[in-house]
Amino acid sequence: MLAKRVDVGADALGDPGASMWERFPARKVALVPTPVGMQPSKYIMAKWRDGEFGHTSAAGLQAAHNGQELAFRLEWECQKSVTTINDNDQFADAAALLFPLTEDAPLIMGMEGAPVNIWYWRADQPKMGLNNVADGIGTSRLTSSPLITTQGAHADGRWSLVFRRALAAAADAPTTGNVAKFEPGKDYRLAVALWSGANSERAGLKAYSPVWVELSLEG
Amino acid sequence: MNPLDQAARIGREIDGKVVKPRRQLAMVFDLNKCIGCHTCSIACKTQWTREEGMEEMYWAVVNTAPGKGTPKDYETMGGGFEANGLARPSRIPGREEYGDAWQFNQKEVLFDGGGKEAYLQPTNFKGEKPKWGPNWDEDEGGGEYPNSHFFYLPRLCNHCTHPACLEACPRGAIYKREQDGIVLIDDQKCKGYRFCMEACPYKRIYYNHVKLVSQKCIFCFPRIDQGVAPACARQCPGRMRFVGYLDDENGPIHKLVHKWKVALPLHEEFGTDPNVFYVPPLSPPSVTETGKPDPSKPRIPTEYLERLFGPRVRESLAIIDEEKAKKARGEESELMDILIVYRWPEDIFPDFTKDPATL
Numbered sequence: 214m215l216a217k218r219v220d221v222g223a224d225a226l227g228d229p230g231a232s233m234w235e236r237f238p239a240r241k242v243a244l245v246p247t248p249v250g251m252q253p254s255k256y257i258m259a260k261w262r263d264g265e266f267g268h269t270s271a272a273g274l275q276a277a278h279n280g281q282e283l284a285f286r287l288e289w290e291c292q293k294s295v296t297t298i299n300d301n302d303q304f305a306d307a308a309a310l311l312f313p314l315t316e317d318a319p320l321i322m323g324m325e326g327a328p329v330n331i332w333y334w335r336a337d338q339p340k341m342g343l344n345n346v347a348d349g350i351g352t353s354r355l356t357s358s359p360l361i362t363t364q365g366a367h368a369d370g371r372w373s374l375v376f377r378r379a380l381a382a383a384a385d386a387p388t389t390g391n392v393a394k395f396e397p398g399k400d401y402r403l404a405v406a407l408w409s410g411a412n413s414e415r416a417g418l419k420a421y422s423p424v425w426v427e428l429s430l431e432g
Numbered sequence: 433m434n435p436l437d438q439a440a441r442i443g444r445e446i447d448g449k450v451v452k453p454r455r456q457l458a459m460v461f462d463l464n465k466c467i468g469c470h471t472c473s474i475a476c477k478t479q480w481t482r483e484e485g486m487e488e489m490y491w492a493v494v495n496t497a498p499g500k501g502t503p504k505d506y507e508t509m510g511g512g513f514e515a516n517g518l519a520r521p522s523r524i525p526g527r528e529e530y531g532d533a534w535q536f537n538q539k540e541v542l543f544d545g546g547g548k549e550a551y552l553q554p555t556n557f558k559g560e561k562p563k564w565g566p567n568w569d570e571d572e573g574g575g576e577y578p579n580s581h582f583f584y585l586p587r588l589c590n591h592c593t594h595p596a597c598l599e600a601c602p603r604g605a606i607y608k609r610e611q612d613g614i615v616l617i618d619d620q621k622c623k624g625y626r627f628c629m630e631a632c633p634y635k636r637i638y639y640n641h642v643k644l645v646s647q648k649c650i651f652c653f654p655r656i657d658q659g660v661a662p663a664c665a666r667q668c669p670g671r672m673r674f675v676g677y678l679d680d681e682n683g684p685i686h687k688l689v690h691k692w693k694v695a696l697p698l699h700e701e702f703g704t705d706p707n708v709f710y711v712p713p714l715s716p717p718s719v720t721e722t723g724k725p726d727p728s729k730p731r732i733p734t735e736y737l738e739r740l741f742g743p744r745v746r747e748s749l750a751i752i753d754e755e756k757a758k759k760a761r762g763e764e765s766e767l768m769d770i771l772i773v774y775r776w777p778e779d780i781f782p783d784f785t786k787d788p789a790t791l
């Protein structure tokens with residue numbers, strides 16, 4: 214997949230409704246539920262043994278950059294959106310992009326010595342993208358930088374969402390090893406995960422892309 | 433998962449065996465002495481749950497038994513472990529079931545001059561008239577007059593030997609302390625997924641909607657670390673909350689649980705091996721249809737107590753009766769002396785006698 218170089222400002226780049234996104238096609242990324250056997254606790258395995266989660270089967274993915282900022286736009290079907298949590302048993306919709314930080318980082322949450330960088334968005338905290346680093350299931354940790362901006366919109370039973378980050382953010386991040394680096398003209402990989410709040414999905418209860426999506430940043 | 437270091441193994445079942453801490457702190461509640469004053473709940477609330485997002489939290493509660501408990505009907509929700517060790521699915525109780533923190537129309541009644549027409553009215557977090565509260569069924573109890581009955585059942589996190597909450601957390605955010613078995617949630621690691629609230633069969637975990645993390649009783653560990661008893665125990669006017677190490681053969685906990693066998697866990701069948709034990713309540717004889725006392729049947733049905741505290745209830749009650757009779761005859765009874773707590777605080781929490789005011 215190509216992250217097109219576009220000549221637009223950061224605001225348009227970060228807007229899932231910007232007309233710019235209509236100019237190039239979305240890559241359809243197939244998603245599957247995380248296997249029940251990989252759920253990290255016996256309780257979760259017992260409760261969800263029927264595998265009734267992670268039903269979102271595909272997401273549309275687009276990427277673009279303007280030389281300064283890199284943006285990813287995700288679009289997926291979600292008939293019942295949850296954007297606020299008022300009660301104990303409510304969970305908000307969420308999405309994440311995962312980038313390997315080493316050649317051999319496993320697609321599911323990385324492993325020790327082969328971490329992954331995760332950009333996370335949750336519908337109840339809509340503007341704040343969270344930068345995480347993980348080196349195994351259940352290990353994701355929030356890092357205070359770099360700044361990831363997110364903007365989501367739900368309409369007609371679909372979410373559209375943009376993650377945006379400064380291309381060079383890795384250079385000035387205090388923990389550079391924990392942050393995905395991007396340079397125009399180079400190739401990368403990423404994976405996608407989605408959580409349906411209406412189905413109480415959180416943590417490992419999600420739909421994810423089981424194969425890496427190849428990504429090239431246009432020079 | 434990363435290989436677990438020793439500390440992270442405690443409380444987990446590994447190769448068919450639950451890894452135990454070096455020592456285990458426990459509490460024994462003598463239900464014959466609880467007067468239902470809620471000083472324990474308020475001592476806890478004042479000490480730990482006064483911040484925003486904690487309004488509805490009562491890490492320590494005092495339920496009326498028989499009753500629905502806190503949250504409402506928690507005993508029917510599942511959680512914990514099956515006899516074969518499998519995790520038992522459950523659900524997350526809602527805020528209305530816990531009882532919520534109500535808002536009142538103080539402004540209207542007290543400040544805006546509405547006092548003559550408007551009365552104080554609670555509303556719940558949905559802005560509706562509450563249909564349940566943390567002690568909604570207080571003092572209702574069970575049975576029909578003249579055999580109506582109830583007793584108070586204080587409850588808190590049991591700091592279980594095999595905590596279902598700890599096992600359920602996908603992030604390893606819950607741990608059990610090596611030195612005393614206190615079960616704690618690391619709120620830096622907690623991401624608010626609430627699997628712990630689902631898995632705990634006693635439903636003693638609350639969700640903080642401001643901090644977005646799960647929170648529960650911490651056995652007052654900062655006090656414990658300084659030799660001070662937990663707030664609920666120290667403040668209890670009934671002096672019914674014993675605190676100590678289960679393995680301390682000279683302490684009241686070991687004596688009540690293991691030596692005299694009169695202190696029993698609540699709902700042992702939930703499978704988490706709890707570390708709060710209860711001395712079951714004695715009760716006066718029931719009254720027959722003709723108005724005669726029937727000493728063969730206590731007012732609180734033993735079958736009901738068995739549902740809470742298991743089949744050893746009869747035995748425990750018989751021991752207490754026997755020792756009570758001894759004491760009444762002027763004979764020695766170590767058990768009665770322990771339960772009476774002649775010297776406070778050294779007889780009730782011998783390792784935690786320091787006065788917090790001296791710190």
Ligand code: SF4
Nearest residue numbers: 589590592596597632
């Ligand atoms: S009572 Fe519940 S919260 Fe407390 S340790 Fe046991 S399972 Fe965990």
Ligand code: SF4
Nearest residue numbers: 466469470472668670
């Ligand atoms: S403070 Fe003591 S007597 Fe009062 S309700 Fe609590 S446990 Fe019972």
